[in-house]
Amino acid sequence: xxxxxxxxxxxxxxxxxxxxxxxxxxxxxxxxxxxxxxxxxxxxxxxxxxxxxxxxxxxxxxxxxxxxxxxxxxxxxxxxxxxxxxxxxxxxxxxxxxxxxxxxxxxxxxxxx
Amino acid sequence: xxxxxxxxxxxxxxxxxxxxxxxxxxxxxxxxxxxxxxxxxxxxxxxxxxxxxxxxxxxxxxxxxxxxxxxxxxxxxxxxxxxxxxxxxxxxxxxxxxxxxxxxxxxxxxxxx
Numbered sequence: 001x002x003x004x005x006x007x008x009x010x011x012x013x014x015x016x017x018x019x020x021x022x023x024x025x026x027x028x029x030x031x032x033x034x035x036x037x038x039x040x041x042x043x044x045x046x047x048x049x050x051x052x053x054x055x056x057x058x059x060x061x062x063x064x065x066x067x068x069x070x071x072x073x074x075x076x077x078x079x080x081x082x083x084x085x086x087x088x089x090x091x092x093x094x095x096x097x098x099x100x101x102x103x104x105x106x107x108x109x110x111x112x113x
Numbered sequence: 114x115x116x117x118x119x120x121x122x123x124x125x126x127x128x129x130x131x132x133x134x135x136x137x138x139x140x141x142x143x144x145x146x147x148x149x150x151x152x153x154x155x156x157x158x159x160x161x162x163x164x165x166x167x168x169x170x171x172x173x174x175x176x177x178x179x180x181x182x183x184x185x186x187x188x189x190x191x192x193x194x195x196x197x198x199x200x201x202x203x204x205x206x207x208x209x210x211x212x213x214x215x216x217x218x219x220x221x222x223x224x225x226x
Binding site for chain 1: 203
């Protein structure tokens, strides 16, 4: 089954404790992206990657890091999480063949206390 | 840069009534337009998309949307709403060479019995 998976689905952590949210897709998509969803703001892009070893900032990259060492994986790293990063996070992927349709993972709800 | 406005934060309709969710976009060229639905606790599912051609597009679950270039709109419609349609709906516009996709803030739909 074609899908985007994220782990963990739920995470509660404390300020300053480094964490990684994994994202993996099995559709051989070149493009992958991370979004955060906050009430009243919709989805805002954090980082995206056009291919392996190619990443770039989205609209809200502060406090986040990403890497793309393999085509299928695109982890999101919070080196020192803060309470304002409490949010619902989505990973997405898409092909680069003219369609901008993005396929979304199930989401990761992160709470930073 | 492109942007999306969903003027209605929350809409309530009775089951069996018709539905129209509004979406206005800002983009200089012909956009790629999408509607996604997010059921409670779930990820985003694509309802329909417009790239070119017929301006009335059909999607899943009985939804349709009409692209009106003169009004910069891409409103979502359904003739008869079912209780299972209660969810949050996001309009998105894709453009540019980097798969850039911008989302509206979302419209929450409540369905009354």
